[in-house]
Amino acid sequence: MDERKETTQKPAADTPCLAPGSGRDIEAELQPPVDQVDLVVIGGGPAGLAAAVSAWDAGCRSLLIIERDDRLGGILNQCIHNGFGIFRFNEELTGPEYASRYIEEVKRRGIPYLCSTMALELTQDKRVIVVSPKIGLKQIQAGAVILAMGCRERPRGALGIPGTRCAGIMTTGTAQRLSNLEGYMPGRRIVILGSGDIGLIMARRMTFEGAQVLACLEIMPYSSGLTRNVVQCLQDFDIPLMLNHTVIDIHGKERLEGVTIAGVNPDTRAVLPETARRIDCDTLLLSVGLIPENELSRQAGVTLADSTRGPVVDQYLATEIPGIYACGNVLHVHDLVDEVSAESHRAGQAAVRWLEAEKKGLITRAVLKHHAVPVIEGKGVRGVVPQFIEIGQPDAGLDVKDKWRVGFRTDGVYKGGAVVVKADQKQILRQKKLIMTPGEMVLLDLDPAKLADDALKALTIEIEGEAEHG
Amino acid sequence: MNQITNEPLDRQADKTGQDKPPLLYDACIIGGGVIGCSIAQALSRYDMRIVLLEKNTDVSEGTTKANSAIIHAGYDAKPGSEKARTNVRGNRMFEAWCRELHVPFKRNTSLVLAFSEDGIKGLAELKKRGEANGVEGLHLLDRSQLQQREPHVSPAAHAALLAESGGICCPYQLTIALASQAVQNGLDLKLSCRAGRIRRHQGVFEIETSKGVVRSKVLINAAGVYADEINNQLSTYTFKITPRRGEYWLLDKSASDVFKATLFQLPTAMGKGILVSPTVDGTLILGPTAEDVTDKEDVRTTQEKLVEILDTASMSWAEIPRHQFITAFSGLRAHADSNDFILGFSPDVPGLINAAGIESPGLTSAPAIGQELAEMAAGFVQAGKKNSYQPAYQPAVPFREMSHQQRHQAILKNPQVGRIVCRCEQVSEAEIRDAISRPVGAATLDGIKRRTRAGMGRCQGGFCTPKVISLLSDELQVSPLALTKAGGRSQILTGRIGQIDLDHKENTHHG
Numbered sequence: 001m002d003e004r005k006e007t008t009q010k011p012a013a014d015t016p017c018l019a020p021g022s023g024r025d026i027e028a029e030l031q032p033p034v035d036q037v038d039l040v041v042i043g044g045g046p047a048g049l050a051a052a053v054s055a056w057d058a059g060c061r062s063l064l065i066i067e068r069d070d071r072l073g074g075i076l077n078q079c080i081h082n083g084f085g086i087f088r089f090n091e092e093l094t095g096p097e098y099a100s101r102y103i104e105e106v107k108r109r110g111i112p113y114l115c116s117t118m119a120l121e122l123t124q125d126k127r128v129i130v131v132s133p134k135i136g137l138k139q140i141q142a143g144a145v146i147l148a149m150g151c152r153e154r155p156r157g158a159l160g161i162p163g164t165r166c167a168g169i170m171t172t173g174t175a176q177r178l179s180n181l182e183g184y185m186p187g188r189r190i191v192i193l194g195s196g197d198i199g200l201i202m203a204r205r206m207t208f209e210g211a212q213v214l215a216c217l218e219i220m221p222y223s224s225g226l227t228r229n230v231v232q233c234l235q236d237f238d239i240p241l242m243l244n245h246t247v248i249d250i251h252g253k254e255r256l257e258g259v260t261i262a263g264v265n266p267d268t269r270a271v272l273p274e275t276a277r278r279i280d281c282d283t284l285l286l287s288v289g290l291i292p293e294n295e296l297s298r299q300a301g302v303t304l305a306d307s308t309r310g311p312v313v314d315q316y317l318a319t320e321i322p323g324i325y326a327c328g329n330v331l332h333v334h335d336l337v338d339e340v341s342a343e344s345h346r347a348g349q350a351a352v353r354w355l356e357a358e359k360k361g362l363i364t365r366a367v368l369k370h371h372a373v374p375v376i377e378g379k380g381v382r383g384v385v386p387q388f389i390e391i392g393q394p395d396a397g398l399d400v401k402d403k404w405r406v407g408f409r410t411d412g413v414y415k416g417g418a419v420v421v422k423a424d425q426k427q428i429l430r431q432k433k434l435i436m437t438p439g440e441m442v443l444l445d446l447d448p449a450k451l452a453d454d455a456l457k458a459l460t461i462e463i464e465g466e467a468e469h470g
Numbered sequence: 471m472n473q474i475t476n477e478p479l480d481r482q483a484d485k486t487g488q489d490k491p492p493l494l495y496d497a498c499i500i501g502g503g504v505i506g507c508s509i510a511q512a513l514s515r516y517d518m519r520i521v522l523l524e525k526n527t528d529v530s531e532g533t534t535k536a537n538s539a540i541i542h543a544g545y546d547a548k549p550g551s552e553k554a555r556t557n558v559r560g561n562r563m564f565e566a567w568c569r570e571l572h573v574p575f576k577r578n579t580s581l582v583l584a585f586s587e588d589g590i591k592g593l594a595e596l597k598k599r600g601e602a603n604g605v606e607g608l609h610l611l612d613r614s615q616l617q618q619r620e621p622h623v624s625p626a627a628h629a630a631l632l633a634e635s636g637g638i639c640c641p642y643q644l645t646i647a648l649a650s651q652a653v654q655n656g657l658d659l660k661l662s663c664r665a666g667r668i669r670r671h672q673g674v675f676e677i678e679t680s681k682g683v684v685r686s687k688v689l690i691n692a693a694g695v696y697a698d699e700i701n702n703q704l705s706t707y708t709f710k711i712t713p714r715r716g717e718y719w720l721l722d723k724s725a726s727d728v729f730k731a732t733l734f735q736l737p738t739a740m741g742k743g744i745l746v747s748p749t750v751d752g753t754l755i756l757g758p759t760a761e762d763v764t765d766k767e768d769v770r771t772t773q774e775k776l777v778e779i780l781d782t783a784s785m786s787w788a789e790i791p792r793h794q795f796i797t798a799f800s801g802l803r804a805h806a807d808s809n810d811f812i813l814g815f816s817p818d819v820p821g822l823i824n825a826a827g828i829e830s831p832g833l834t835s836a837p838a839i840g841q842e843l844a845e846m847a848a849g850f851v852q853a854g855k856k857n858s859y860q861p862a863y864q865p866a867v868p869f870r871e872m873s874h875q876q877r878h879q880a881i882l883k884n885p886q887v888g889r890i891v892c893r894c895e896q897v898s899e900a901e902i903r904d905a906i907s908r909p910v911g912a913a914t915l916d917g918i919k920r921r922t923r924a925g926m927g928r929c930q931g932g933f934c935t936p937k938v939i940s941l942l943s944d945e946l947q948v949s950p951l952a953l954t955k956a957g958g959r960s961q962i963l964t965g966r967i968g969q970i971d972l973d974h975k976e977n978t979h980h981g
Contacts, residue, residue: 118890133885137878155930157797162771167955184963254960
């Protein structure tokens, strides 16, 4: 699918720059100097596409999507397996199919986008500097910005796995791109370190293509992927999932020849040397964590949270810099693209409401942080988003009647536990859960009516019950 | 390998199939590290036929690519040693040398930290030694002066010795630039060409290589950790080179502005200490350890030493941000048993010139060693300087170093400048294509990395590897399946999707 070919035939010469309505790739039309755009969406993956669509539907007609790859769709383009869209579209789609649904929505509305274009800089006053082969370097002054840059994979170097630095070691996402988009096999005898969803998916994919996947190792006592992926990608193919195991050495001077694996103590994660053994393999694929790509956010001065490594936001996905919003995996790493889309729709709407309020002169600093209530990660809770609930914005018209969605992960496996939300000391929500694992984000919808309390100081989310191991 | 006979080697081993005897070179350099390439660059100014043999697929693949990249002031080496002399001389030459070669250099200064009252005495001794070596710009700093210069230094540091002339550079870019300039001026660079048996026959060195026999009047031994094997075949004045492994951690650019200077630790009974230094690329380096190994290719990292680096470095920098690590690596120093550089003519083999045992401060000494040994070699064959000399190849300014205006103009001229392949280091397609097609161009993923930094950033090639593979394939007109990380059998890909490897399937069993 090449949306550029299809669309570059359309633009009329008399269409003003960035004018809506033509559904096109506008790179050939943009000329220096600075353009003014109400809303710039950085990233044309699932988050950026959904945010742009909903911003349009909320009335914004001056917006632009910036995408650094040659096509829209982001990482979905290389996710050729199915399982996307069960919640969003009530059907099982592949990644490219899911992306194409949104790309069609973008085109139908005529939302302008720039592919092969990288955002180099973002300033606090929302100036975006972009670069692309056809338009050169360009400055865009945005009224509001939505950060939708996604995430990257943690490399071997960040883990400090000792050993040689031979060929045959790569992240699972790189292997996925090489196999699914370029058509090459990264190896024949494969060990996968980390049981994140991409690792699990690639275990199956490589098996389909004739490789032997010898094991999937996970240092934690539980898989960090979805249960459905553990079943469908490992168990169905008799690939062993070795929990409480890791790679402690890498062998091979030119191409990988083997790895030494060892068990770890489930409580301390200290390596148990007596369990060390070598597995001969020619490939080590790493699925050891995703890191939100927040270099631009940092440049703009957006505060990042330690537990998510994404921006600190309120329930409207607003960062602490007025007019800068964040959604998708740049904010926190999601399990399902359906949830990325849902979150990004909220961000798109919120950004447009903010733009309207600002145009009416309703936005002042005092209004913005009128009453930000922190959401505290209590017992068993990690990576909560949003980190703040903004209660005091009715004057600016920024509040909505919708429920406020809160997402987080647990710090272990909890069976038969419950999630409890407290407004200060008062319990306002208690939900029993059959099972909660760190691999599946817990989502809660809070009722704004129950939180409209000017005296409220903090919300706390905690888990009732005990975490179990292995 | 063939048995040695009385026949000249070229008759038996030259596989070129041509009737004429192989070219007789005036000088043959073994080793394409910074020392070999420095000598080659200096020699290429003379009217001589020179050849350089490098066993790897690229220059700078050995010790040169994996060291601290520090241009030492020269206070460390023993007065009167070759190390001290060439260090101080090399340091003075370095800045102009890098400018001429269009490679980065920064005089960021060095600080030696003392962590006790006793240490302050040690700093004074170091200062005295430096002055005996002819080092200028040495000053003792007290704690407050130190804190003022480097606010993030650990409060445990009592005092420091400031060396104004300390600097940092990029050893592999430097070496690639040296090799290119030498090639532009006539050097015959033979890569993937391992030197084997050598003999001297009727005043000519005959070097068996993996690409046939090379004949030369002068033999220059810059073979790094293998220099003993070269010398000891020919000379009765033998020496031993011990590979001494040093491991390092590298931190992401976001930690780059923590320190301006390179922070050394005053050597104590506990050990030589670990340095913490900015690099010219904006990353931060911690290391090295020192461990003698037996295998001359053993560039592993080890759990034990990686932990040791952090423990020791935390004396200088109390709060090392551990989530900022992007990679760890190790290199081997060529340590001679004499503990000094072995430079110059062999006492018993006419025409054999050694540049051996070049460990720290060898990088700093490289311009001095190159110039001195080139003069010796030219003198031996009585060669004069050439009338004309090609200036060093100047690659386009890297995208990340251009101003916005420069970027815009450059992209309008060449759209490939606007296509960013490596997002972490902002490397454009134009830079990658140039790195392949330039003199001494890249043919491997690692070669691209060292010339452009693509793949050296925080994602370590996660996003750009597939794109770099396709650019290499396009420029070199080879299948992606033939491409390697670093030559040899380091293929990156093992086959095409859809081509199930039947032989492989039969030989394995499902467990």
